[in-house]
Amino acid sequence: MDKIKTTYILVIILSVIVSVIYLKQDNSGELELIFHNQDILPLKIDEFNTECKKIFIYECNRLAFYPDLTIDVEFRKDVGGDIRGMVYGDSTLVNKMTLYIDSSFSKEKLFGVFAHELGHMLHFSWINSSGGTMISCFDEGFASWLAGKFYLKWQKKPDFRTLDTPTDQDNYVNLEFISTFKQLSSKKRDVMYYQWACFIEYLISEFSLQYVYNFFSYLITRGVEEQILAKSLQKSMQGALLAEGKDPIDKYRTQEDIEKSMEDLQKKVAQYRQKSKKLRSEIFNTACIEIFKKDFSELKNNWLDTIAI
Numbered sequence: 001m002d003k004i005k006t007t008y009i010l011v012i013i014l015s016v017i018v019s020v021i022y023l024k025q026d027n028s029g030e031l032e033l034i035f036h037n038q039d040i041l042p043l044k045i046d047e048f049n050t051e052c053k054k055i056f057i058y059e060c061n062r063l064a065f066y067p068d069l070t071i072d073v074e075f076r077k078d079v080g081g082d083i084r085g086m087v088y089g090d091s092t093l094v095n096k097m098t099l100y101i102d103s104s105f106s107k108e109k110l111f112g113v114f115a116h117e118l119g120h121m122l123h124f125s126w127i128n129s130s131g132g133t134m135i136s137c138f139d140e141g142f143a144s145w146l147a148g149k150f151y152l153k154w155q156k157k158p159d160f161r162t163l164d165t166p167t168d169q170d171n172y173v174n175l176e177f178i179s180t181f182k183q184l185s186s187k188k189r190d191v192m193y194y195q196w197a198c199f200i201e202y203l204i205s206e207f208s209l210q211y212v213y214n215f216f217s218y219l220i221t222r223g224v225e226e227q228i229l230a231k232s233l234q235k236s237m238q239g240a241l242l243a244e245g246k247d248p249i250d251k252y253r254t255q256e257d258i259e260k261s262m263e264d265l266q267k268k269v270a271q272y273r274q275k276s277k278k279l280r281s282e283i284f285n286t287a288c289i290e291i292f293k294k295d296f297s298e299l300k301n302n303w304l305d306t307i308a309i
Contacts, residue, residue, distance in 0.1 A: 028068035031056040036074040112154025119143035133219035141196020160201035204302040
């Protein structure tokens with residue numbers, strides 16, 4: 001009898017162990033946060049840590065992807081109030097996050113920004129690319145979509161299916177392909193990110209999350225062309241800066257030589273940016289046709305027919 005009881009207990013223990021292993025593999029990634037400069041955070045760090053792990057579980061479930069992440073989180077004061085957060089790392093791993101605390105601090109904003117930045121990290125891990133794709137507007141929209149309810153609460157939006165009627169044209173950005181957004185104000189970035197998140201919501205509901213994953217993969221594969229273009233610019237810059245083995249500020253070169261060298265370099269940079277924007281736009285549109293069987297313009301029009309304004 002004792003032998004049967006012992007066997008029964010062992011079976012139960014084994015079942016529990018197997019269940020834990022199964023859950024760990026399928027739906028319970030782990031998040032470890034390492035904090036720096038947390039004294040400036042107007043919130044108890046334990047409360048912040050607990051809420052961040054809830055956000056992590058929420059986003060993993062949204063993506064049906066459960067990695068283990070360890071993130072160095074640094075808090076900084078943002079004097080200008082126009083930067084909310086960023087993620088960075090090296091060429092193989094993005095594992096650092098900076099969150100900026102300004103005078104407009106609120107829990108909704110803090111957790112909305114964290115959710116967005118975490119969205120980038122999960123996105124990069126999901127598609128196995130430390131830099132996302134070469135299409136910034138799509139990457140930012142996806143991070144906003146993945147942040148879901150936390151992003152919507154911060155932005156005071158009901159869902160990802162409703163666009164505001166533009167009342168302030170200075171802060172309104174119609175959905176368009178934008179290769180870089182750094183020159184935009186935070187208000188315009190918010191509008192752009194939200195619109196792209198709405199567009200991605202449409203793509204996922206109309207096609208599937210797998211289609212969006214395939215879209216990202218296509219962009220990453222074609223992104224090699226952009227890297228070749230960038231290396232060509234880098235080579236040109238090195239040639240301009242080190243012409244005849246001399247530095248432009250070498251005392252043996254005249255001021256006229258230096259200015260001419262810098263002028264040529266500025267032209268090359270401008271040409272690169274123009275070619276880069278055109279190339280990215282072409283690759284983005286080709287990806288739409290290859291994956292969704294429609295070009296970007298048609299997808300955009302179909303999306304607009306489904307949303308409420």
